[in-house]
Each structure stands twice: as structure tokens, then as C-alpha cells.
Amino acid sequence: MALSTSNRAAPSSYLSLGEVAAELGITDRTVRNYVARGVLPAHRIKGSRLIRVRRSDVDALLQPVPVTDGGDAA
DSSP: OOOOESSOOOTTTTEEHHHHHHHHHHHHHHHHHHHTTTTOEEEEESSSSSEEEEHHHHHHHHSSSOOOSSSSSO
């Protein structure tokens, strides 16, 4: 799992995996898969089993991906 560890408590700028799932309209399992694949960075709260995701990382995931012109279409 692509996790970092933090000593800090989870402030409101961090979301639980369930909150991320609800915001994105996907399942908790899908969020966990995103974290495991490195699509969505997550942070484990040191000394606990809590996993949190920065709101800014969720917002970045929602940004459209620019499409570039690949040249001539056949």
C-alpha cells in the first residue's frame, strides 16, 4: 500500500477512506485499490490503523486530464 506515516491527528483537510468513497461516488474497496496502486496518496496515522487522504489529493484526482493532439489520425 502506498502509505506514509504521520504523527499528527487527522485535521479536517484529511478525509477517511469512507469519506473519499462517498465524495467520489465509488466503493471503499475502489479507494483502497487506488491507494494500493499509488493513484491516490494516503497517510497512516502513526500508532493507529487509521488511514487518511488529503483533500487536495482527492481534488487533484477530480481534475480533468488534458488531451494532447497526437498528430495525424489515420
